Amino acid sequence: MLLEAGANPLQTNGLGHTAQAYAKEGDVSTILQQWEGKFQEAQARREAEERRRFPLERRLKEHIIGQEGAINTVASAIRRKENGWYDEEHPLVFLFLGSSGIGKCHLSHPTHKKKLLFGFLKGFIRMDMSEFQEKHEVAKFIGSPPGYVGHEEGGQLTKLLKACPNAVVLFDEVDKAHPDVLTIMLQLFDEGRLTDGKGKTIECKDAMFIMTSNVASDDIAQHALQLRQEAEQVSRRKLADNLEDVQKSGDVTISRQFKESVIRPILKAHFRRDEFLGRINEIVYFLPFCHSELLQLVSKELSFWAKKAKQRHDITLQWDSPVLDLLAGGYNMHYGARSIKHEVERRVVNQLAAAYEQELLPKGCILRLSVQSEDQDERSTPSLRLEVVGEDSSSRTLDIRPPLSPEH
Known part of the structure; x- marks a missing residue:
């Protein structure tokens, strides 16, 4: 039964x-x-x-804004693995390239709310490679050889792989690791096995290895911006002929010639070995966000703080669409989504905290964010203002006092 x-x-x-x-x-x-x-x-x-x-692309797009090319590349490789169209003697190996804060680690993490997105994988291991910058720190990776201090403890990676041989393994900031650590990875990526300090071999052919790196991020970003500008010009030309053929400015792909002539030499100069790069199944490129993606990022960040305001202080936070455009202007290509997060904290959350401290926010009130433009001076930047919305839909702008200076 x-x-x-x-x-x-x-x-x-x-x-x-x-x-x-x-x-x-x-x-x-x-x-x-x-x-x-x-x-x-x-x-x-x-x-x-x-x-x-529910194709993997759709599941990933629920958690990641933009990066369609990266999502499609990763999803295609995982689909081969999930459906049995793969070489069982070799693990999947990816190298994620792009600026900081652009979604490399977010795409690497296969879990969301304790639900695995990648069906054939059973765990997640993260190794911060900035901890392995010295030659002697190879021992931390695979464990000390017999006779050395800490021999019985085992290596950080080998111990975790032994417990979960079919996990997603993220090597974050791999360009910061010592070359001897990368030498150990050659066997790991090629044959899917690793010998620890005790001489025991750990099989991990079913694992998926993801490396992230900021190498060549400026070149990739500049090339993507140039491609976007060209795509916008094409769109404007097509707009006059046929509205249906307009190309979205976000749909750009890195050319093969750029990968071979610009990116490959930079990677070869940094990692200093072809055999290491040759074992990578896919090099995935992460591009800077376009304007529509920035608006989504701002909206997501504001929604996060609106949820916090409701949970902690019973305050309902609302905003107008010009607010999204204003906050999206704080985007810095070199810092990615983190620059949007910092901009929202600096311009919105700081005001909320000051208003709360000065007891200007009644419990259970509705707060609306709007853009206040300075009429008297065209060169001055627009600022955000907080309004308390009454029951009769009337609004009252909050007069938030600046904090006292130290000399006062």
């Missing part, structure tokens, strides 16, 4: 034993053996149906 209702015959207890370990012979053992195969087939069918109904 349990098995027919969908119970998992492969379920393990606290000791890691399945039901089959306790039913060594007899009818129960036979039934369990028969249902193990049936359950695995049914589970594979359910997962395949889930992948058809």
Whole structure:
């Protein structure tokens, strides 16, 4: 009855034993053996149906703004793995290139609210490669050899891979690691195995390795901006002929010639070895955000603070569309989405905190953000103002006093 209702015959207890370990012979053992195969087939069918109904691209776009090219590249490689069209002797290896704060780590993380986005993977391991800048820190990676201090503790990576051999492994800021650490990765990326300090080999062919790097980020950003400008010019020309053929300014792809003539030499000069770059399945390029994506980022950040305001202080936060344009102007190409986050904190959250401290925000009130333009001086930048909205839809602008200077 349990098995027919969908119970998992492969379920393990606290000791890691399945039901089959306790039913060594007899009818129960036979039934369990028969249902193990049936359950695995049914589970594979359910997962395949889930992948058809909710493609990985769609699942990733729910959590990541922009970066369509990067999402499509990663999703295509994972689709091969999920559906059995892959070389089981070699793990998947990606190198994510682009400016800081542009979504490289966000796309690397396969979980959202404890739900795995990548079906065949069972865990997530993050290694910050800025901790491995010295030659002797290779021991931290794979463990100390016999006779050295800390030999029994094992390496940071080998210990985690042994516990979860089919995980997503993120090597963050790989360009900061010592070359000897990269040498260890050659075997890891090529054959999917790693020998620890004790001499034991750990198999991890089912893992997925992602490296992030800021190398050549300025070149990629400048090239993408140039492509966007060209796309906008094409759009303007097409606009006069046919409205339906207008190309979106965000849809730009890095040319093969640019990858080979500009990016490849920079990577080769930095990593100093072709065999390391040759083991990478896909080099994924992350481009600067276009204006429509910046508006989405600002809206997402404001929604985050609106949720906090409601939860902590019972204040409803609203805003007009010009507010999004004004805050999007704080975008810095070199700092990515973090510059938008800092701009919202600087121009909105600082005002909210000051108004709350001065007891200008009644509990349960509705606050509206709007843009206040300075009429007397055209050169002055527009500022944000906070308005308390009354029950009769009337609004009252808050007079937030500047903080006292130290000498006062």
